[in-house]
Amino acid sequence: MRQFKKLFLSISLIFSVCISTYATSLNISDKPIKLTVYLDEALPFSGFNAKPLAQGMLVDYWQEWSKVTAINVEFKPYHGQNLTRLLTHDNMAIYSGLNTPVNTQNSLKSQAIMRLSSEFYYLSENHLFIQNALNDQRTPVVVGGLLPEAKLLPFISHHSNITYQESTGILALLTSLYRGEIDSILLFKVVDTPATLIEKLLPYLLSLSEVSADRNALYAYSVADNESLLTWIKWGIEKEQLVAKLAPLLESVTVSQWGVSKVTGRYLLIVLLFLLLIILLKQSKKQKAQHLNYLLGESLYPLIICGLNGKELYFTNTQAKSLFSFKKNKQVYLFEESKNQLKLSQFIKKMTHQSIVKDTCLNLHGVSRFYDIEVSAKRIHYQGESAWLCYFNDITEQVKLQNDLHKEREKFNKVLASISEQVSFISPQGDIVGCNDSWVKANNTTVLDATGTKEATYFNESQAKISAQQNIDVLAGEAFYAQEWIAQKNKAKKLINQSKLPLYDQQGKVFSILSVVTDMTATHLLSEQLKGESTQRQQAEKSLSQQTVLLESIFANAKGPVGVLDEKGLILAASRAFSAFMGSDLEDLSGLLQQNILPYERADWHDRQNKEIMKSGESITFEEFVFFNNEEIWYEVNKTPFNDPTGDFRGIAISAKNITDSKNQQLKLEQAESKLQRQSLHDPLTGVANRRVFDEIIEEYWNKAVEKKAPLTLLIGDLDCFKSYNEAYGKSEGNEVLQVIGHILQRKCVEHDCFVARYGGDEFVVLIKDKNVTHALRIAEDIRSAIESEGIEHSKSLASLFVTMSIGMATQIASDRSNSKLLIKEADKALFKAKSTGRNQVQVT
Incomplete structure (x- = not known):
């Protein structure tokens, strides 16, 4: 009962502070002397004790109202009578309770005592869940709050899906929320009152949904035609003295937001803020360190x-x-x-x-x-x-880069020294900052002496002024080209071609001048001399023209490939057939380079061959195969160098003859000879080597094994009961079996890198080099198993239903104390043992 009393006094005080001032004109003569308040005995916040005396929150509230208004209040129990009739009979009576009277809305009029807004704080991920619970009133939701017995308020009592849990403080509520023990925190706030510290902080941590205060109001009820009574009640509520009277009661009944006293709560808040500041500082330092690590790592x-x-x-x-x-x-x-x-x-x-x-x-x-x-x-x-x-x-x-730069500079200096023209580099101040050997020689100085001196030092006064003006124009970005006679200090004149170019740095500024001088004096004198020989040259050209016509006539009528190349591979003249020899569809190849016509590999080969001919001065004859227009052609080619004794005109004369027919005859003859030679070395029936080859190979293998002191193994295999096979199936079938056995032995010997030969009749030999006894035995067993697995029927065999082979094996470490004949003898003994002990097996001596 005391908790309900505290709840109601708290709510009364909050509402009294926040409600706006009501102004109305009241007639003091109509002021009631006494007010009768009917209370619900069933409500836990009000009722009558055993004496019976009225007590509870509503009683305390109306007693405070009585003190403020100077209107006496009498309390009577409400036993469920007709409320309209009851209040009409006593026009100075009202009903006060939490429950709205039923079926009396039209006959009764109400006056709000207080209105509370309901604020729900929750985790952002629960937003949709909380909204559904508030709207549909079916989704069950658990809320926690600080107001005692708040579940009796109209808003919560009308929402059966809301379960209210009272808590000891805001910290306990936050802990329960993050643990999932409650779905939301519910705090009540009187309308138009300033927000508390908690109400200011919580929106930064949680999401907020607010329910209208109209859904959570407490009322006093009177008959509709007794409006003046409700006006006097409202006047009493709005008097400021009531707020002052209820404030101490609110302090005593309100649950501390922090779960402790207000003084302790303030200190606790300061400590929490201090700890939060430390955490933020540490987090900031950690983030800075992580950012620094990222920057350094990248x-x-x-x-x-x-x-x-x-x-x-x-x-x-x-x-x-x-x-x-x-x-x-x-x-x-x-x-x-x-x-x-x-x-x-x-x-x-x-x-x-x-x-x-x-x-x-x-x-x-x-x-x-x-x-x-x-x-x-x-x-x-x-x-x-x-x-x-x-x-x-x-x-x-x-x-390393400096060394590479030094090497590049050395290369540049070598290239500069190899240039025959006079090259110099001039600074914007007119100093020589670099030059090559040709320039040094022409100016009778040294590189060391010239570097750092003025360019004008090497000219007479007038020429120095001209050169200085040229340098000014070049430094402005204009290139200079000229041919002129200049006078040197020794008064000698020379004709020069001079170029001056600006050199730019990375910023696009001219940092030096490149001067290139070509001494044309000798060329000029030679030109003058050639002018006097012009008539003689014209006569020579006429004679040369006649010779050219003659040569063109010879090339045009030549049936075979004929061509003339200079020493650089330029085709000077060629017959039509020469195009086919060069693999080209062009009728006239004159004026083309050999390397631009031939494929790369053929061009490279001919180029190296031509250089060797020019170097040796001797002609050569060779055969060359050409594939042209889907036709294979063999040529017999002759290359002969020539050298004009009156000048430096050198080259090669090429003539070729089509020898395709004779080459094909020669090829057929060689193939026939190769076939005869193969037939003399291989067994014609099985295709493996014959006895003659085996005798040579075993000696060769033995000698190599002696040098390496390596093992050599010989297998001698004999088909089991093969005479009976020929008698039963015929010799033709027997020959086919021998061919199959030969193919099997060839395949296995390729797999194991061995040599196989037909030793005679149905006997075969296999040579295995560089393998120990165990390895050689596996090869022998593989051969025996492969022959049996072929599944050639042999009904007359005493060893199996199929054609099988008995194999004798002998292995020796080759040395001078033994020979191949002893190896053959040992293998033969092993074969005899294999056949005498049941056949279709491998025996080793």
Whole structure:
């Protein structure tokens, strides 16, 4: 009962504070002297004791209202009578309770005592679930709150699907929510009142849904025609003195939001905020460290982070691990090579009092070799501690690049020296910054003396001014070309072709001038001399023209391939048949290069051959096969070098003859000879080697085995009861069996790298080299099994229903103390034993 009393007083106070001021005109003469309040005896928050005296929350509320309004209040029990008739009989009476009277809505009028909004706080993933529970009123939901006996309020009592659990504080509610013991936290708030600290913090942590205050209001009821009574009740509710009277009661009955006293709660909140600040700071530091690790890990350069003593490594990125091997010791890293760790530690000790160190060289042992490492370091804070961030620069590669650059410069200098033209490089100030040997020779100086001197030093005064003006134009980006006579210091004149070009750097600025001078004096004098010989040349050209017509006539009427090439492979003249020889569909090949007509391999072969002919000065004759227009052609080719004694005109004359018919006859003859030779070395029936070849091969194998001191094995196989097979099935069938056996032996000998031959009749021999007895025995058994598995019927055999073979095997380590004949004898003994002990088996001596 006391809990219900506290609940109602709390709600009354909240509503009294928040309700807006009501202004109305009241006639003091109509003010009632006494108000009768009917109470439900069945409600736990109000009723009558045994005396009977009225007691409970509603009683306390109306007594406070009586003190504020100076209107006496009398309490009477409501026993379920007709409420309309009861209140009409006593026009100064009202009904006050939590339950709405039934079937009296039209005859009674109500006045709200208080309105409460219901705030549901829940986890975001439960949003749809909570909304369904509030809307359909069927989905069961468990809520927790701080208000005692809140389940008696109209909103909760009208929602049978809501189960309300009272808690001791907000921390207990949050714990239950995250554990899943409740689905939502339910807090009640009087409309238009300022939000509490909890109501400000919870929306940052949880999702919020709010239910209208109209669904959770408490009323006082009177008959509809007694409106003045309800007006006086409303006037009493709005008086400020009532709020002041109820405030101390609210403090005493409200459950502490923190589950402790308010003072303790404030201290607890400060502690929680302090702990939260520490957690956020640590999380921020952790995120910064993770971000730093990511940036360092993604760096293209080798980086490590080490302690102030250099003995512990806190971080190594992928690039550093590609250079050096590391091992992990608990939470830190160490160099796999201990000397590397010692050198780094000594380096760190030397820079103890510095914050930045640049370009210190260390020689460290890497994954595959030693590296010259240039180390730069900077002090940083890493995971709350002072540390060194070290950047490793592999200057071994830089040295290699410098060496490569030096080699490139040497190549450039060699190329520059080989140029016959006079080449020099001039700075924007007019200094010679480089030159080649031709320029040095023409100006009677040395490279060392010329470098750094003014270009004007090597000209007379007028020429120096002209050259200076040219340089100004070139520095402005204009190239200069000219042919002119210049006077040197020794007053000698020479005709030159001069080019001056601007050289640009990476920023597009001219940093130097390239000057190329070609001395044309000798060429000019030669030209003048040639002018005097013009008539003689015209006569020579006329004679040459006549010779050309004659040669063209000869080439046009030549039946075979005829052609003339210069020493570079240029076709000077060719007959029509020469096109077919070259594999080309063009009628005239004159003026084309040989390498542009022939396929690459053939062109390369002819080019090397032509160079050798020109070098030796001797003609050669050879045969060449050409495939042209789907026709195979054989040529007999003759190449003869020629050299014009009056000049440097050199080349090769080529003539060819079609020898396809004679070549085909020769090929047929060779094939016939090859067939005869094969027939003399192989058994004509089985296709394996004959006895003659075997006698040669066994001696060859034996001699090689003696040299290597290796084993040599001989198998002698004989078909079981084969004479009976011929008698029963005929010799023709017997020959077919021998052919099949020959094929089986050939296949198996290819598999095992052995030699097989027909020894005579139905006997075969197999030579196995470089195999021990066990291995050789497996090969012999494989051959015997393969013949039996062929399944050739033999009804007259005493060994099996099929054709089988008995095999004798002998193996010897070849030496000078024995010979191949003894090996054959031992194998023969083993064969005899195999046939005498049941056939279709392998026996070893």
